[in-house]
Amino acid sequence: MRQGLGQGVCLVQLRVAPAAVGAAAFMQTGLAQAATVLAVRLWPANDYTRVTIELDEAIQFSHRVVENPHRLVVDLAGIALDQPLRELVAKVRADDPFIDAVRVGQYSPTVVRLVFDLKTAVDPQLFKIAPIAQFRYRLVFDLHPTLAADPLAALLKKMQSGPAQPNDPIGQILEQAQAKDNPAASTPNVPATPGVASPTPAAPKPTQRAGPVVRLVTVVLDPGHGGEDPGAIGAAGTREKDVVLAMAKKLRARLIQLPNVRVLLTRDEDVFIPLAQRVATARAVNADVFISIHADAFERRSARGASVYILSEKGASSTAARWLANKENRADQIGGASLMHRNREVASMLMALSTAAQIKDSAVLGKAVLAGLGDVGRLHKSDIEQAGFAVLKAPDIPSILVETAFISNPEEEKKLASQAYQQQVAEAIFKGIQRYLRASGLRSKS
Numbered sequence: 001m002r003q004g005l006g007q008g009v010c011l012v013q014l015r016v017a018p019a020a021v022g023a024a025a026f027m028q029t030g031l032a033q034a035a036t037v038l039a040v041r042l043w044p045a046n047d048y049t050r051v052t053i054e055l056d057e058a059i060q061f062s063h064r065v066v067e068n069p070h071r072l073v074v075d076l077a078g079i080a081l082d083q084p085l086r087e088l089v090a091k092v093r094a095d096d097p098f099i100d101a102v103r104v105g106q107y108s109p110t111v112v113r114l115v116f117d118l119k120t121a122v123d124p125q126l127f128k129i130a131p132i133a134q135f136r137y138r139l140v141f142d143l144h145p146t147l148a149a150d151p152l153a154a155l156l157k158k159m160q161s162g163p164a165q166p167n168d169p170i171g172q173i174l175e176q177a178q179a180k181d182n183p184a185a186s187t188p189n190v191p192a193t194p195g196v197a198s199p200t201p202a203a204p205k206p207t208q209r210a211g212p213v214v215r216l217v218t219v220v221l222d223p224g225h226g227g228e229d230p231g232a233i234g235a236a237g238t239r240e241k242d243v244v245l246a247m248a249k250k251l252r253a254r255l256i257q258l259p260n261v262r263v264l265l266t267r268d269e270d271v272f273i274p275l276a277q278r279v280a281t282a283r284a285v286n287a288d289v290f291i292s293i294h295a296d297a298f299e300r301r302s303a304r305g306a307s308v309y310i311l312s313e314k315g316a317s318s319t320a321a322r323w324l325a326n327k328e329n330r331a332d333q334i335g336g337a338s339l340m341h342r343n344r345e346v347a348s349m350l351m352a353l354s355t356a357a358q359i360k361d362s363a364v365l366g367k368a369v370l371a372g373l374g375d376v377g378r379l380h381k382s383d384i385e386q387a388g389f390a391v392l393k394a395p396d397i398p399s400i401l402v403e404t405a406f407i408s409n410p411e412e413e414k415k416l417a418s419q420a421y422q423q424q425v426a427e428a429i430f431k432g433i434q435r436y437l438r439a440s441g442l443r444s445k446s
């Protein structure tokens with residue numbers, strides 16, 4: 001399409017033109033007006049790195065991947081090189097897992113070319129997002145790693161847990177993966193647990209088992225929002241995506257102290273993860289418990305307290321619950337889920353599966369967690385509520401969504417931002433999970 005790329009000639013000659021040249025060129029070529037770049041954002045993460053270009057109007061773009069070395073070349077049409085685009089160059093972080101550097105230039109009077117020098121081969125997904133919420137027109141370039149040879153093993157590597165139990169093949173894969181990464185210590189990040197034999201990579205022989213085997217329990221924690229999607233923002237600027245991640249990490253630290261519990265976070269950094277992918281992660285690791293963590297917001301600033309939601313098959317339990325589910329389900333549009341292969345597959349896989357039994361189990365889990373939250377603070381609603389939350393749709397996993405407090409309430413916003421309160425909420429959910437595990441016979445001791 002664009003000549004010279006394959007030879008790398010034009011890349012070498014690529015030069016950053018002064019802004020005035022771009023603007024003048026538009027006038028000379030008679031193009032009515034160039035689109036204006038409003039903001040450029042970079043979201044480096046281990047899952048994938050995202051580049052967002054936000055504009056005042058829609059523009060056309062094309063891209064191609066060039067190898068030896070790995071590069072992604074993107075041409076933006078109908079646009080002049082302006083200041084926000086230039087700033088993209090300085091926004092690349094040295095520790096970005098995928099991008100080494102970006103070069104920006106006015107390729108022709110009406111085309112700006114971005115060249116991403118990559119650290120590794122990527123599977124790029126580029127798409128446009130129509131204006132929504134606080135955003136105008138967005139171009140999004142997601143740089144995913146080319147598919148891992150074994151996606152399950154990759155997931156398991158991110159999991160934090162106690163030592164593997166004799167009847168736990170997944171735990172053994174996990175330990176082997178950790179041992180490979182860190183031969184000196186086969187279970188990093190795991191506090192020493194008194195009374196538990198040190199793990200061995202090989203499966204112990206059945207004859208070594210003494211007494212009844214306590215089954216391993218997998219808890220998946222889902223901090224809401226992330227990356228482009230800040231979630232609700234309090235009057236003092238506290239962002240839902242930050243406080244829920246902090247609480248999820250505190251809860252994880254608490255849970256992995258239990259010898260037979262392992263924990264996976266759907267995100268443990270500031271990255272946008274589509275709702276269907278969060279559900280797919282929980283299913284991939286056979287989660288016993290899925291807990292999505294959020295902070296509520298409402299126009300009425302006096303609204304306060306924690307609440308717990310589960311899925312509903314037919315209609316919401318209240319207008320407020322329906323309103324909230326619609327709001328949380330917009331995360332994919334606000335955060336910018338690509339409609340490309342992966343998400344579409346995951347979404348269709350989840351549809352039309354029966355959820356009746358799941359809802360029953362989720363109610364037991366929800367009530368247990370609500371009771372835990374009631375012990376440490378005020379409840380917004382004294383019973384669990386139901387609505388069609390997309391993130392709770394794993395048909396085989398008890399799933400709840402916890403609105404920990406109202407970030408729109410000035411007093412609760414202050415609390416949510418404090419480490420002490422985050423710890424209290426983590427402790428409350430922890431107690432609820434324990435209560436649930438005991439009630440369902442999954443765990444009897446702590």
Ligand SMILES: [Zn+2]
Pocket residue numbers: 224225231232240294295328
């Ligand atoms: Zn939320």
